[in-house]
Amino acid sequence: MLTLADLEAAQHRTAGYVRRTPLVPADPARGADVWFKAEYMQRCGVFKTRGAFNRQLRAQELGELDPEVGIVAASGGNAGLANAYAASVLGVPATVFVPENAPAVKVNLLRGYGATVVQQGTEYAEAYEAAQQHVADSGALFCHAYDQQEIVAGAGVIGLEIIEDLPDVDTIIVAVGGGGLYAGIAAAARAHGVSVVAVEPRTIPTLRSALEAGRPVDIAVSGIAQDSLGARRIGAQGWEAAEATAPVSVLVEDEDIAHARRALWQEYRIPAEMGAAAAYAALASGAYAPDAGERVAVILCGANTDPATLDRLPATVLR
Numbered sequence: 403m404l405t406l407a408d409l410e411a412a413q414h415r416t417a418g419y420v421r422r423t424p425l426v427p428a429d430p431a432r433g434a435d436v437w438f439k440a441e442y443m444q445r446c447g448v449f450k451t452r453g454a455f456n457r458q459l460r461a462q463e464l465g466e467l468d469p470e471v472g473i474v475a476a477s478g479g480n481a482g483l484a485n486a487y488a489a490s491v492l493g494v495p496a497t498v499f500v501p502e503n504a505p506a507v508k509v510n511l512l513r514g515y516g517a518t519v520v521q522q523g524t525e526y527a528e529a530y531e532a533a534q535q536h537v538a539d540s541g542a543l544f545c546h547a548y549d550q551q552e553i554v555a556g557a558g559v560i561g562l563e564i565i566e567d568l569p570d571v572d573t574i575i576v577a578v579g580g581g582g583l584y585a586g587i588a589a590a591a592r593a594h595g596v597s598v599v600a601v602e603p604r605t606i607p608t609l610r611s612a613l614e615a616g617r618p619v620d621i622a623v624s625g626i627a628q629d630s631l632g633a634r635r636i637g638a639q640g641w642e643a644a645e646a647t648a649p650v651s652v653l654v655e656d657e658d659i660a661h662a663r664r665a666l667w668q669e670y671r672i673p674a675e676m677g678a679a680a681a682y683a684a685l686a687s688g689a690y691a692p693d694a695g696e697r698v699a700v701i702l703c704g705a706n707t708d709p710a711t712l713d714r715l716p717a718t719v720l721r
Contacts, residue, residue: 406593412555442705450484456556474542476533479508481547486517499529548582549637561590577680579631581640588643600649630677658687667712675707
């Protein structure tokens with residue numbers, strides 16, 4: 403079980419490598435005490451940079467990171483970006499396996515960080531299998547997209563920062579895909595008596611399906627947020643967190659996510675990707691309604707998206 407000490411160690415280890423992102427109030431005219439954790443301002447434009455550095459730095463400490471062989475990651479885009487960037491800073495090579503349908507903006511950024519990019523399959527799971535074979539062949543350090551303790555602990559530092567900046571926060575709202583960010587936030591929240599609202603697209607309910615089945619199960623992956631939230635099942639770290647303290651589980655429609663993303667841009671000039679907008683969609687759609695006086699922090703976890711699309715709705719939503 404991930405502990406507060408694990409998060410504090412990650413916070414100390416990564417302090418010189420990641421940004422402490424701001425916690426800013428949303429429009430008070432809305433009548434709710436809502437705050438945005440601006441993690442989209444993190445290096446690489448995504449929260450996963452925290453876990454990537456924590457994983458690779460810890461491996462260096464343990465002598466497990468071969469500077470000649472480097473690291474390998476499998477990712478729909480964001481985890482690959484984070485690990486490629488961390489590897490470039492630490493001076494080691496990176497190979498990243500992504501699905502063939504990964505957004506071009508993310509693939510180009512990966513190459514910009516110096517990573518070798520291999521496109522394999524149409525889902526994260528297929529890229530993952532290819533990455534595992536590469537690890538077996540090369541001996542590279544595998545950096546999981548969401549399901550390693552060091553990765554989760556790095557993400558959990560976001561929860562510590564929220565609680566440090568807003569000590570009387572009642573609730574943290576977080577989007578869930580494979581569950582790494584959720585598990586880290588849950589560890590921080592559990593240690594400080596804060597509630598967690600876990601938000602998923604209705605088309606990719608990895609956590610909700612596990613809660614209903616009593617165990618992690620495979621699901622079909624589809625919808626507008628699948629490039630960042632498109633895991634087939636909740637990871638072991640996420641499931642362990644849910645078993646320890648069940649979250650408030652909320653599902654949102656693709657339409658809600660698209661409208662929330664456009665609202666974040668039009669009203670706040672926040673360039674959220676679809677996966678990040680899912681967390682705000684829970685509030686904007688009314689799927690989660692805070693109690694009177696409830697202090698809510700919404701994690702806006704990534705901004706790796708095509709800027710040209712921020713002001714319009716996808717065709718799949720307009721149909």
